[in-house]
Amino acid sequence: MELDDLYQEIILDHSKKPRNYGDLPEATSHAHGDNPACGDEIDVHLLLNDQDIVENIRFTGQGCAISQASASMMTSKIKGKTRQEALDILQTFQNMFTSSEEPKELPKTFGELKLLKSIRKYPQRVKCATLAWQALKQTLS
Numbered sequence: 001m002e003l004d005d006l007y008q009e010i011i012l013d014h015s016k017k018p019r020n021y022g023d024l025p026e027a028t029s030h031a032h033g034d035n036p037a038c039g040d041e042i043d044v045h046l047l048l049n050d051q052d053i054v055e056n057i058r059f060t061g062q063g064c065a066i067s068q069a070s071a072s073m074m075t076s077k078i079k080g081k082t083r084q085e086a087l088d089i090l091q092t093f094q095n096m097f098t099s100s101e102e103p104k105e106l107p108k109t110f111g112e113l114k115l116l117k118s119i120r121k122y123p124q125r126v127k128c129a130t131l132a133w134q135a136l137k138q139t140l141s
């Protein structure tokens, strides 16, 4: 897998120092995702408050650098968003991988998540990148 330096640096930084890693006992929902082909496992813990805002989101689990980095980026992005905003981000993110065309310009607010777009060239790693997001979808539904 060839990645440019910036991309690799950010992925490694997130996987070595994952943001929002750990349990969240006060969570209002949990979901588990696993990707046996790679050995990735991720649990997402979500705390949705009574205004439908993601007050907190954390993850636990283990796996390859991409799965951990993606979970770290996902939780950083989703924290503080409304449920609807979170669903919109989720949809945009999934479209990066499922759309048959090259994704159009992503929203500026997407920030470093855009870096994961290049993973669509490596179909066997797409599951690693989307695992945490599939679990997020379950916690929001």
Ligand code: ZN
Residues within 6 Å of the ligand: 035, 038, 039, 040, 063, 064, 065, 066, 067, 127, 128
């Ligand atoms: Zn993986």
